Amino acid sequence: MHMPYEWSPAPPHADPDWTLALWPYRSLLRRDFALFMGATAAIITLPLLTVLGTAVLWGLLPFFAIAFTGLWYALNVSYRRGEVLEELRVTADTAHLTRHNPKGPRQDWQANRYWVSVHLHPKGGPVDNYITLRGGDREVEIGAFLDAAERLALYDELKRALRG
CATH class of the missing domain: 2.30.29 (PH-domain like)
Structure with missing residues (x-):
């Protein structure tokens, strides 16, 4: 171990x-953080493809952006606190x-x-x-x-x- x-x-x-x-x-290294956030962005984008070109996209987009930004911020704060x-x-x-x-x-x-x-x-x-x-x-x-x-x-x- x-x-x-x-x-x-x-x-x-x-x-x-x-x-x-x-x-x-550290269970999540910086390199893995970038991969995780990239995969999360891709997964969040997939449902948006079905509503591309409709008004529904503009209704859903802010919620997906808030969720992605919140996840990025929370992981970044957690990572910085662990830099001891x-x-x-x-x-x-x-x-x-x-x-x-x-x-x-x-x-x-x-x-x-x-x-x-x-x-x-x-x-x-x-x-x-x-x-x-x-x-x-x-x-x-x-x-x-x-x-x-x-x-x-x-x-x-x-x-x-x-x-x-």
Whole structure:
């Protein structure tokens, strides 16, 4: 199963320096979005061909245009909201988490690598199997956009990676 995160270098890490990049799962890639919208336009156009040249066409056309525009807008907004990237860079001394939000400022967290601990909150968090990193004076979430099974797998991998 392909996970929506990537280790560099891949675990197990012989080197104390490594990076973990996480992103939300995309079921509809940009290329597929264009194909889907093209197919939708073709399907919407087919019934209009039967009324071509009549006044009924002008009655139906605005509704089809509104439906197509609404679908395009909704998918585009959903896609933009999912443009989140979290990067955890760990060196011999520090752990630095950066969250690149689709809107708004970048969020950063840094702690001494040796004091960083990974915590799993199976219930009671905003999502099941909620993962946090604790170090210094703050606790931050990581991978909240992943599904519950992906967060469990990530938790195990993070525990092993931070021990080494």
